Amino acid sequence: MNIGLISVRYAKALLMFAQNNNKEDEVYAKAKFLQDVFVNTKALHTALENPLLSKQNKRELIITASGGKVSDVFMRFINLLLENGREACLQSIMLQYQEVYNESKNIIRGTLITAVEIDDATMSMLKKSVEQKVEGTLELEKTVNPEILGGFILDLDFIRWDASLSRQLNSIRNQYIERNRRII
Numbered sequence: 544m545n546i547g548l549i550s551v552r553y554a555k556a557l558l559m560f561a562q563n564n565n566k567e568d569e570v571y572a573k574a575k576f577l578q579d580v581f582v583n584t585k586a587l588h589t590a591l592e593n594p595l596l597s598k599q600n601k602r603e604l605i606i607t608a609s610g611g612k613v614s615d616v617f618m619r620f621i622n623l624l625l626e627n628g629r630e631a632c633l634q635s636i637m638l639q640y641q642e643v644y645n646e647s648k649n650i651i652r653g654t655l656i657t658a659v660e661i662d663d664a665t666m667s668m669l670k671k672s673v674e675q676k677v678e679g680t681l682e683l684e685k686t687v688n689p690e691i692l693g694g695f696i697l698d699l700d701f702i703r704w705d706a707s708l709s710r711q712l713n714s715i716r717n718q719y720i721e722r723n724r725r726i727i
Contacts (some may be wrong), residue, residue, distance in 0.1 A: 546632055554639035556638075570617055573614075574640045581608075588634055591631050651699065653682070655683050657668070657695045694710075694711070
């Protein structure tokens with residue numbers, strides 16, 4: 544079984560069903576929450592793969608992992624997964640749902656790495672500037688890494704903008720080394 548293909552199909556179907564019921568934002572929030580639970584609770588995936596657990600126990604487990612209260616749309620999705628024996632694919636489906644949701648809403652996810660913590664005004668100015676260039680909504684996660692010395696690194700989906708001081712210093716160092724090699 545190809546989990547990637549299955550996950551994409553289920554995620555797209557869930558998005559269409561959620562959009563038809565105007566619940567796509569609510570399902571997106573559940574998908575993000577559930578994904579965090581999967582990352583922090585390794586035993587959840589193992590439990591969903593366990594053939595000894597009944598479908599009812601797995602249903603209750605998924606609902607509990609989702610925060611206890613789920614919408615009718617999400618409950619129907621859970622039931623569909625359990626009927627088709629695809630509960631082991633839930634984590635992958637939640638990841639794919641976030642991807643197709645972001646694509647449908649033109650949301651670009653990214654990470655901003657800085658040497659020091661930046662204030663909200665700087666963050667919003669940078670975010671607004673990048674949103675104009677990419678013509679979409681930006682969902683940024685901030686990370687502090689003192690090793691870059693200064694500047695920032697912005698990772699957006701498949702684009703990386705490295706304006707860090709450490710990269711610039713490395714570039715200068717490499718140019719200096721290259722010039723000295725020619726002399727010798």
